[in-house]
Amino acid sequence: MKNILIIGVVILFVAAGYFIFKGGGGEEPDTTPQLGVPAPGFESVPETVVGPSGDEEPLSGASQAEEISMVSGNLFFDPKGLTLTKDQPVKITFSNNGFHTFTIDELGVDQSLRGSTATVEFIPTKTGTFEYYCTVPGHKEGGMFGSLTVE
Ligand SMILES: [Cu+2]
Numbered sequence: 130m131k132n133i134l135i136i137g138v139v140i141l142f143v144a145a146g147y148f149i150f151k152g153g154g155g156e157e158p159d160t161t162p163q164l165g166v167p168a169p170g171f172e173s174v175p176e177t178v179v180g181p182s183g184d185e186e187p188l189s190g191a192s193q194a195e196e197i198s199m200v201s202g203n204l205f206f207d208p209k210g211l212t213l214t215k216d217q218p219v220k221i222t223f224s225n226n227g228f229h230t231f232t233i234d235e236l237g238v239d240q241s242l243r244g245s246t247a248t249v250e251f252i253p254t255k256t257g258t259f260e261y262y263c264t265v266p267g268h269k270e271g272g273m274f275g276s277l278t279v280e
Pocket of ligand 1: 269
């Protein structure tokens, strides 16, 4: 009779231990898939980013404006040389310091540059080599000019 009680108690402890162990063990597999979920989520984010950027490349390769970054400061343009394609619209974004102009006499371009950012858009309608410069008195003489080649 005592043996049966002892065996019963042992079975109870083993069973209790089994369920506790299984319960504890069951949470870990649940956690692992949850940790695994963000990883595919992160993977899908770059995929989404790659999509739009992949769409932009064909657009810029079409009749969209060619985008160029330049710096206009005291007293310089950077770069000092540009090469553009005839009849291809161009959009130049200037990181600007001070008050200047971006002027190309032969192409009818004469835009003032104010603030920290300024944009100039035009279409180079002639081939040749042209000078771009700043019309503020003393600036061109101080070095604020460059050479544009249209091919
Ligand atoms: Cu200037």
